[in-house]
Amino acid sequence: MMKTKKHPEFFALPGLGQLALSGARPLIGIFLGLLAGAGLIELSGVNPLAAYAAMLNGAIGSPLAISNVLVSASPLLLTGVGVAIGIKAGLWNIGAEGYMYMGALGAGAVGIVPLPLPPIVHIILALLAGAVVAGLWGLVPAYLRAFKGVNEVVTTIMMNYVAQYFTSWMVHEPQPMAEPGAFFPMSRKLVSSAQLPILMPGSSLHPGFIIGIAACILFYLAIRFTPFGFRTRMLGANPEASRYAGVNVKRQILFVLLIGALMGGVAGAVEVMGLKLRVYQDFVSGAGFEGVAVALLAAGNPLGVIASALFFGVLKAGGAAMSVSTGVGGPMTIVIEALCVIFVIAVGYGERKRLERADKPEKEDEEVIQHVG
Amino acid sequence: MAQNNDEVAMSMEGITKRFPGVLANDRISLDCRKGEVLGLLGENGAGKTTLMNILYGLYQPDSGEIFINGESVKIESPAKAIQLGIGMVHQHFKLVDTLTALENVILGIPSEHAPVLDLAPARKRLLNLCDEYGFHVDPSTEVWRMPVGKQQWLEILKALYRNARLLVLDEPTAVLTPDEGEQLFRAIRKLTQEGRSVIFISHKLGEVLEITDRITVLRDGHVVGTVPTKEATQLELARMMVGRPVTMERKPRPAVTKKEPVLVMENVNANDDRGLPALRNFNLTVYSGEIVGVAGVDGNGQRELAECITGLRKRTGGSIRIQDRIVDRIMDDPSFVGFIPEDRQKTGLLMDLNVGENLVIKDFWRPMYARGGVLHYNVIRDHARKMIAAYDIRTPSEDVLVRYLSGGNQQKVVVARELNAGPVLVIASQATRGLDLGAVEGVHETLLNERNRGAAVLFISTELQEVMALSDRIIVLFRGEVMGEVDGDGADVSTIGQMMLGKASEVVA
Numbered sequence: 001m002m003k004t005k006k007h008p009e010f011f012a013l014p015g016l017g018q019l020a021l022s023g024a025r026p027l028i029g030i031f032l033g034l035l036a037g038a039g040l041i042e043l044s045g046v047n048p049l050a051a052y053a054a055m056l057n058g059a060i061g062s063p064l065a066i067s068n069v070l071v072s073a074s075p076l077l078l079t080g081v082g083v084a085i086g087i088k089a090g091l092w093n094i095g096a097e098g099y100m101y102m103g104a105l106g107a108g109a110v111g112i113v114p115l116p117l118p119p120i121v122h123i124i125l126a127l128l129a130g131a132v133v134a135g136l137w138g139l140v141p142a143y144l145r146a147f148k149g150v151n152e153v154v155t156t157i158m159m160n161y162v163a164q165y166f167t168s169w170m171v172h173e174p175q176p177m178a179e180p181g182a183f184f185p186m187s188r189k190l191v192s193s194a195q196l197p198i199l200m201p202g203s204s205l206h207p208g209f210i211i212g213i214a215a216c217i218l219f220y221l222a223i224r225f226t227p228f229g230f231r232t233r234m235l236g237a238n239p240e241a242s243r244y245a246g247v248n249v250k251r252q253i254l255f256v257l258l259i260g261a262l263m264g265g266v267a268g269a270v271e272v273m274g275l276k277l278r279v280y281q282d283f284v285s286g287a288g289f290e291g292v293a294v295a296l297l298a299a300g301n302p303l304g305v306i307a308s309a310l311f312f313g314v315l316k317a318g319g320a321a322m323s324v325s326t327g328v329g330g331p332m333t334i335v336i337e338a339l340c341v342i343f344v345i346a347v348g349y350g351e352r353k354r355l356e357r358a359d360k361p362e363k364e365d366e367e368v369i370q371h372v373g
Numbered sequence: 374m375a376q377n378n379d380e381v382a383m384s385m386e387g388i389t390k391r392f393p394g395v396l397a398n399d400r401i402s403l404d405c406r407k408g409e410v411l412g413l414l415g416e417n418g419a420g421k422t423t424l425m426n427i428l429y430g431l432y433q434p435d436s437g438e439i440f441i442n443g444e445s446v447k448i449e450s451p452a453k454a455i456q457l458g459i460g461m462v463h464q465h466f467k468l469v470d471t472l473t474a475l476e477n478v479i480l481g482i483p484s485e486h487a488p489v490l491d492l493a494p495a496r497k498r499l500l501n502l503c504d505e506y507g508f509h510v511d512p513s514t515e516v517w518r519m520p521v522g523k524q525q526w527l528e529i530l531k532a533l534y535r536n537a538r539l540l541v542l543d544e545p546t547a548v549l550t551p552d553e554g555e556q557l558f559r560a561i562r563k564l565t566q567e568g569r570s571v572i573f574i575s576h577k578l579g580e581v582l583e584i585t586d587r588i589t590v591l592r593d594g595h596v597v598g599t600v601p602t603k604e605a606t607q608l609e610l611a612r613m614m615v616g617r618p619v620t621m622e623r624k625p626r627p628a629v630t631k632k633e634p635v636l637v638m639e640n641v642n643a644n645d646d647r648g649l650p651a652l653r654n655f656n657l658t659v660y661s662g663e664i665v666g667v668a669g670v671d672g673n674g675q676r677e678l679a680e681c682i683t684g685l686r687k688r689t690g691g692s693i694r695i696q697d698r699i700v701d702r703i704m705d706d707p708s709f710v711g712f713i714p715e716d717r718q719k720t721g722l723l724m725d726l727n728v729g730e731n732l733v734i735k736d737f738w739r740p741m742y743a744r745g746g747v748l749h750y751n752v753i754r755d756h757a758r759k760m761i762a763a764y765d766i767r768t769p770s771e772d773v774l775v776r777y778l779s780g781g782n783q784q785k786v787v788v789a790r791e792l793n794a795g796p797v798l799v800i801a802s803q804a805t806r807g808l809d810l811g812a813v814e815g816v817h818e819t820l821l822n823e824r825n826r827g828a829a830v831l832f833i834s835t836e837l838q839e840v841m842a843l844s845d846r847i848i849v850l851f852r853g854e855v856m857g858e859v860d861g862d863g864a865d866v867s868t869i870g871q872m873m874l875g876k877a878s879e880v881v882a
Contacts, residue, residue, distance in 0.1 A: 225748050227738045234734060237723040244685060244712075244720050245734040246705025 025351060026297060026304070029344030030311065036343070037336035041328055051326045055333075058321020059314040065321070067205035071275060073313030075100065075267040077212025079291025080298065080305040081219050082263030087300030088223055089256040090236040095141060095156030097288025098163030099134040099264025100271065105167055106133030107269030108187050108279040109177060111194035122193040123273065130269025131262045137163065138261020146253040160288065168281045177279070185281035196274035206274030213306055215263060220302040232256055264288065293341045299348065312337060381443065382407045382570040383428075383459075383539050388437035390423055397423040398434070399595040405539065405572055408565045412585035412602070413574045416614055420594040421574050422464070425541050429461045430454040441539075452481075460532025464543040466524050468516045475499055475512035478531050502533050506560045521548040521647060529560070540564065541572045546580055547672065548649070558584050576614070576670055578607045578874050590614055611870045623842050623861075624821055629662030635798050635829035636682065641691035643677045643853075651677035652853040655691070659829040661797070664820065666844025666861070667833040670873050674853035675833050676715055679802040682831070683712045695798050707735050708794035711823075713787055715802040715833075721787040722775050729757035729771035732790050764789040765815075781812030788819055799823050799830045805839060817843055837869060851875050 038048035059069050079096035086093035107130035115122055141155035168185060171178050177187045196206040223229035234242040235252050243249050271287070272279055294312055298304030319333025384404035390397045398420045405411040415421050426432045428439065430448040438445055441457050448454050454461070468477050479495045496512050503510055508526035516524060525548060532540055542561075546554045561571050561584055575581050581588060582602060589599040590613040597613045636659040645651035651674045659665045669675060680686035682693055684703040693700040695710060704710040714720040722731050733742055733753055742752055757771035766785045768778055775783055784804070792799065801820055805813040820843065824830050834840050840847055844861040849872035856872040859865075 225750070226746055227743045227748060230730070230737050230748060233726065234723055237725045238719070241720055241723050241734070243703065244683075244705075244714060246703055 025347050026299065026308070026344050029347040030297075030340045032343040032347070033336060033340030036339045037332070040335060041332065044328060044332075046326050046328050051322050051328050054325045055315070055318035055322040057318070058325075059318030061321075063200065064203050065317065067200050067203040068317035068320075069310065069313040070209040071204055071206065071313075072316040073309045074206070074208030074212050074274070075271050075287050076291055076294045076309040076312050077209060077216060077305060078263045078267035078270065079288055080294030080309050081212070081216045081302050082260035082267075083292050083295035084298055084300045084302050084305050085219055085223070085232065085256055085263075086260050087295055088236050089232045089252065090239065091145070091253065091256055092153045093141075093156060093257050093260035094153060094289070094292050095138065095159055095261065096264040096267070096291040097284055097286070098156065098160040099138055099261045100268030100284045100288050101163040101167040102137040103130035103134040103265030103268030104272045104279045104283070105170055105177075105268075106130040106265065107194075107272050108190065109133075111190035111273060112177065112188045114191045115193070117193060119193040119195075119197075122191075123196065126190075126194045126273055127266060127269050130272075131265040134261050134265020134268065135258055138258055138264070142254045142257035142261070145257060146250040152257060164282065164284070167279065171279055171281055179278070187279040190273060190277050194273060195277060196270065204275055206270070208270040208274045211266065211270060212309065215266075216302045216306045219259075223302060228255075264291070267291070290337070293337065296341055297344050299344075311340075380406050382409075382441070384440045385424070385428065386438050386440070388424065388427060388434045388439075390427060390432060390434050396594050398427070399593075400437070401591070401594075401596055403589045403596060403599065405570045406586075407570055408568045409587065410561060410565055410571045410573055410585045412581040412588040413572055413591065414576065414578070414581055414588055414610060414614060415591035416576060419591040419614075421591055422543060424591070425461065425543060425572070425574065428454070428541065429459060455535050455537075458536060458538035459541070460529075460535060460537025460539070461541045462525070462528040462532060462543060462545060464547065466521075466528055468524060468527065470517040471515060473513050473515050474510050474519070474527050474530075477516060477527060478512075478534050482535070499530065499534065502530055506530075506533070506563060507556060508560065521649065522550065522553045525549060525553075525557075537569070539570045539572070541574070543574045544576075545573070546575065546577065548647075554580070578610050581610070582607065607871070607874070608867060611867065611874070624817065626821060626845075627825060629825070629827065631827075632660040632662055634658050635661050635696055636831065637692075637694045638682070639692050641681060641688050641693060643674075643681050643686055643688045645674075645677055650853060652681065652688075655853065655855065657848065657855065659798070659831055661829050662824060662827050663845040664824045664830040664832050664843055664861075666840035666847040667831065667850055668837055668840045668847055668869055668873060669835065669850035669856075671835045673850045675802065675835070675850060677853070678850070679712070679715065679800050679831075679833055682798075682800055683710060705735050707791050707796060709796055709798070711791035711794075711796035711799045711828075713784075713791055713799075713801040713804045715806070717780075717783055717787050722783060724776040725774055727772050727774050728761070728766065728768050728778070728786060729753050731775050731786050732757050732760050732771075735790065760786075760789040760793060763793075781808050781815070784808060784812065784816065788816065792819065792823060795826070795828070797828060799828050800833070801830065802833045803835065804832075805834070805836070813839070837866065837873070841866070841869070849873055 034052070038052070041048040041051045057065070059065055079100065083093055083096060107126040110126040110129040117125070137159070141152050141159060144150035144155055145152040169175065171185045171187045173180065179186050179188045196208065199205045199207060223232060231242070231247050231252050234245065234247055235249060235256070239249055268284065271283070276283055290312060294305055294308045297308035297311070315333045315337055319330060322328055322333070323330045381404050386402045388398050388401045401420070401424055403411070413421050423432065427434050428448065430450045430453050433449065439448060440446065446457060448457065469480065472480070475492060475496055478499055479492070484490050485494055499512050508530060510523055510526050510530060516527070519527065525545060529540070545557060549557060561573070564571060573581065573585055582605065585602045587599060587601050588605055588610065590597040590610065592614060636657070638655055638657045641652055641655040642650065643652040655678070657665070667675060667678065677686055681688050682700065684700050704712065718724060723734065730753070733756065737743060737748060737753070742749055754771055760766065761768060761771060764785045766789065767782045775786060778786070799820065804820070805816050808816065817839065820830055820832060832840065832843055841861070841864050846858060846861055847864055847869065848858045849856040849869055851873065852875070856875065859869060
């Protein structure tokens with residue numbers, strides 16, 4: 001039986017209006033998130049406007065404040081872009097927490113050893129060590145997903161815990177990395193040649209954010225303009241058609257998940273080499289998961305990751321100031337982060353529903369084809 | 374009417390169901406008597422499954438009435454249908470794979486000792502039913518470990534456990550071996566002896582003639598007629614089923630003199646997605662400059678055939694060579710093999726990439742497009758514009774997502790990509806499915822040009838009309854085997870129709 005098409009040749013061309021809407025979607029979500037957050041602040045007895053003003057002031061009110069934002073954002077830029085590449089390929093690589101621990105261990109192991117090397121070489125060695133260790137770690141879920149079909153969400157989450165406790169064990173006393181006689185489990189301090197330089201005297205501004213932003217731009221270009229990026233987008237758009245077109249789907253999945261691991265490893269290495277200067281037990285404390293939120297907020301777009309990581313940086317750095325000057329609890333910033341992510345996802349969901357309604361005639365035709373038989 | 378009603382178990386009157394763009398059921402009336410097997414016969418898309426889904430409460434009819442034992446009923450859900458004594462075995466089973474047979478049977482039925490789940494009485498009853506009807510199913514086996522034949526028994530047991538008085542079996546023999554088929558027929562006869570009714574849906578004439586008492590034939594959403602099985606013949610039923618007038622003229626074509634074997638398949642075996650044999654010792658040679666049409670009822674190995682040749686499906690035995698190259702991996706080079714896959718939206722296209730990108734999904738890595746590790750979008754766009762002009766793809770620009778094109782233009786994107794490089798072998802699998810007449814004509818024209826150019830073309834379609842219009846030779850596929858071969862010139866519908874239903878050519882003649 002001939003299927004008749006009711007709708008015209010084409011419809012709803014992605015014009016300027018739609019483009020504006022897709023750009024505005026995260027902004028609408030963030031606005032709603034801040035609005036809901038304002039309600040909660042109001043409930044806790046503080047004027048929300050005053051609280052947000054304090055937050056903004058604490059984030060961009062002075063060069064020092066801005067440096068704090070950039071420092072907070074740097075691990076998020078790196079983990080966020082790693083997760084975002086996964087989203088582009090239709091994969092949920094949420095092992096950033098674990099990759100950060102492993103990257104920190106790798107960088108730490110190289111960084112605590114006094115090597116007769118110029119700092120630039122020692123730094124590069126330590127960064128590489130972090131990336132390689134995290135990459136090897138990420139090879140496990142990547143291999144399992146690509147070749148055995150094991151769900152990457154489950155393996156990466158589980159391995160996060162293993163990485164966390166492994167790190168804890170590594171920085172406890174009998175292990176060679178651990179600081180002898182420390183009051184809290186931590187590694188020995190990185191030697192000065194392995195520490196990242198401080199860019200602004202009197203602050204803790206290290207070049208991590210530059211590495212992060214560079215990575216975001218690089219991956220944006222790679223996704224957009226290279227065969228590798230095209231394969232990644234093909235995989236995310238339709239795995240079956242990708243296989244039909246000759247894409248080595250398994251290898252592509254492996255690579256994409258490995259990129260996430262490498263980025264997470266660099267994030268952990270940078271955090272240790274630029275800010276913490278030691279590997280502490282439990283030091284990541286959710287930054288890896290925040291990377292997932294950053295990537296979601298950016299809808300998987302590497303350039304969007306820059307904006308959303310900086311936004312999270314503002315909330316984190318400014319939140320501390322808000323807490324000090326208005327008495328709103330520190331955890332409130334985490335609540336606001338979560339609200340923003342939820343609203344951005346909700347707005348995106350609503351938008352998709354709207355598009356699906358526009359698509360509907362076609363959908364039902366397909367249904368008929370399935371059921372009429 | 375009144376004296377008639379006490380023997381009519383179920384009747385449907387004037388059932389109409391419309392989907393956007395399709396009239397799936399058009400004022401359908403039929404009835405099924407107590408102790409009767411009613412055959413429901415029709416091609417794919419004739420409206421059989423929609424009608425039965427209405428009976429089972431999955432769809433609501435736009436108009437029309439259903440009577441059970443003479444009483445008008447409104448079946449708003451499957452729960453209501455079950456309550457009315459209707460049992461349904463869908464073509465694609467509705468079983469929970471990870472639960473055991475017994476757990477599947479009692480799913481949705483309140484426990485006798487609620488809130489405690491006491492399986493013992495249910496197990497006893499299930500085993501009794503097994504004995505009674507000769508289905509042997511182990512209640513403790515998880516469904517995923519059961520062969521499909523057993524799953525079929527389980528579906529029927531599930532309905533009987535719910536005291537179904539009217540059992541609907543949708544293509545029940547599709548997954549059964551001949552022995553199991555016999556077993557099913559014995560069970561059906563026992564059910565009818567007990568006064569239950571069975572609606573037997575199939576497009577296989579032979580078995581419908583064997584098991585039913587009366588046959589209702591559907592075509593294009595309406596009832597063509599109802600005949601007592603005793604008075605029916607295969608030929609008459611086939612005509613009722615297919616019986617639309619021949620609209621497609623056979624295409625004129627120049628003779629191609631120089632012919633060389635391009636595709637050579639020897640003793641190819643392959644399994645379907647469920648691991649059941651789909652191609653059995655399949656042999657075929659396609660020569661340059663000819664179109665070989667593959668006719669057959671859907672699901673007789675067509676998909677597996679195309680996927681084996683293109684390397685998308687691993688064969689379990691035999692060899693495939695294309696111009697002496699052995700097929701051992703995915704044939705992703707459109708300058709060698711052009712493949713128009715069965716489902717363009719799932720396999721052939723990436724709906725959320727644009728037209729230009731979809732035109733290069735097999736080639737984008739070539740130096741032409743990817744110099745120095747960078748994709749040259751200006752070259753990709755230029756290529757797209759040329760293809761849009763050459764293949765008359767109706768799109769505002771090459772940057773529009775393929776999703777927004779009509780079905781015919783989506784297919785043109787696939788055709789342009791697969792045929793532009795002049796492949797030696799073209800495989801077109803259900804290439805005109807869902808297209809309007811103009812687009813169908815365009816695809817036929819293109820394939821004929823490929824043949825005249827000297828390509829070997831394998832044209833797989835379940836639409837007999839177009840196979841006959843287009844092919845130089847026609848082979849008929851039945852249960853994964855070549856049932857027969859006829860010359861395209863002077864091919865005769867009833868001969869091919871018989872072969873499609875599983876009768877080898879010599880038997881018919």
